[in-house]
Amino acid sequence: MDIALFESSKNAFLDIVEAKEYIQLDRISMVYQSLQESVQKPLKMIMLYGKPGTGKSMFLTKLYNDLKEQQPIFFYKTPILDESEFFKTLAQDLYGIKYNDTLNFTHFMKIASANPQDSTPIILLDEAQLYANDLMEKIRLLSDSRIVKFVLTLHKTEKEDLIAKEHFQTRIWESIELKNASKMELKLYIQKKLMKANCFDISNMFTQKNITLIHQLTQGNYRDTNKLLYTLFEIYVTYIKKLKKINTKNISNKYIEMAAIHTGLINA
Numbered sequence: 509m510d511i512a513l514f515e516s517s518k519n520a521f522l523d524i525v526e527a528k529e530y531i532q533l534d535r536i537s538m539v540y541q542s543l544q545e546s547v548q549k550p551l552k553m554i555m556l557y558g559k560p561g562t563g564k565s566m567f568l569t570k571l572y573n574d575l576k577e578q579q580p581i582f583f584y585k586t587p588i589l590d591e592s593e594f595f596k597t598l599a600q601d602l603y604g605i606k607y608n609d610t611l612n613f614t615h616f617m618k619i620a621s622a623n624p625q626d627s628t629p630i631i632l633l634d635e636a637q638l639y640a641n642d643l644m645e646k647i648r649l650l651s652d653s654r655i656v657k658f659v660l661t662l663h664k665t666e667k668e669d670l671i672a673k674e675h676f677q678t679r680i681w682e683s684i685e686l687k688n689a690s691k692m693e694l695k696l697y698i699q700k701k702l703m704k705a706n707c708f709d710i711s712n713m714f715t716q717k718n719i720t721l722i723h724q725l726t727q728g729n730y731r732d733t734n735k736l737l738y739t740l741f742e743i744y745v746t747y748i749k750k751l752k753k754i755n756t757k758n759i760s761n762k763y764i765e766m767a768a769i770h771t772g773l774i775n776a
């Protein structure tokens with residue numbers, strides 16, 4: 509088989525978060541639909557939570573891309589940890605006002621009430637677990653006043669832990685959990701990724717045994733699966749170059765295991 513196909517397959521599993529890379533799977537689509545609906549409801553806050561690599565950033569990216577034409581929406585990919593910087597960025601994005609001095613919460617609220625908006629802007633905050641409690645509390649107050657609607661992602665796993673946090677108590681919010689893929693979903697994920705990259709023949713090389721092993725190794729985590737498959741195809745590329753004669757009828761579980769050792773999913 510053409511070595512270029514293995515190269516393309518490898519690159520299909522690069523860990524990148526872009527709306528055009530978004531893959532639709534039944535559960536993902538359902539969760540995404542409920543997120544889209546929640547955004548249009550008069551909720552004050554929406555939080556997306558789940559383990560690392562379950563697709564939270566991907567969801568925000570997709571949501572941003574889908575809504576940006578129709579309503580005011582801003583995406584803060586990296587947390588703005590400094591309070592003044594945070595409110596300065598908000599003032600700039602929401603009202604087009606540039607501040608050179610520091611801008612505190614009280615001052616920002618004054619600006620906000622002087623600049624009422626037709627529709628509530630949406631602010632997407634990725635990696636919200638990094639915000640200090642103090643700033644989080646102000647973000648909560650801002651949501652309460654309905655000046656902006658926040659959608660945040662947190663890579664915390666326990667819902668109880670989240671609710672226990674003061675700023676999430678007795679508030680009108682919705683929480684959505686993202687989970688690892690089931691074996692079936694993982695199979696579809698891999699197939700769809702390869703289809704997108706026009707690697708049909710490579711996709712056909714995967715057997716149920718391969719999928720079972722991959723799921724066992726990654727627990728269905730999307731990021732781990734990307735890493736594993738990227739490395740798997742790297743191994744294939746290297747071996748085809750070196751050995752020329754290599755079985756490309758089916759993917760070999762031996763190579764998957766090798767890739768797992770390389771990526772640290774198996775401790776050798």
Ligand SMILES: Nc1ncnc2c1ncn2[C@@H]1O[C@H](COP(=O)(O)OP(=O)(O)OP(=O)(O)O)[C@@H](O)[C@H]1O
Pocket residue numbers: 522523524525529530531532536558559560561562563564565566567662663730731734
């Ligand atoms: N729906 C999807 N479609 C296509 N690729 C996806 C999807 N969800 C996740 N991925 C892939 O999985 C990788 C990890 O997803 P993402 O970065 O969104 O996870 P995360 O939950 O934000 O993790 P962290 O908590 O570490 O920030 C992405 O780089 C992307 O390649």
Ligand SMILES: [Mg+2]
Pocket residue numbers: 564565566634635
């Ligand atoms: Mg993320």
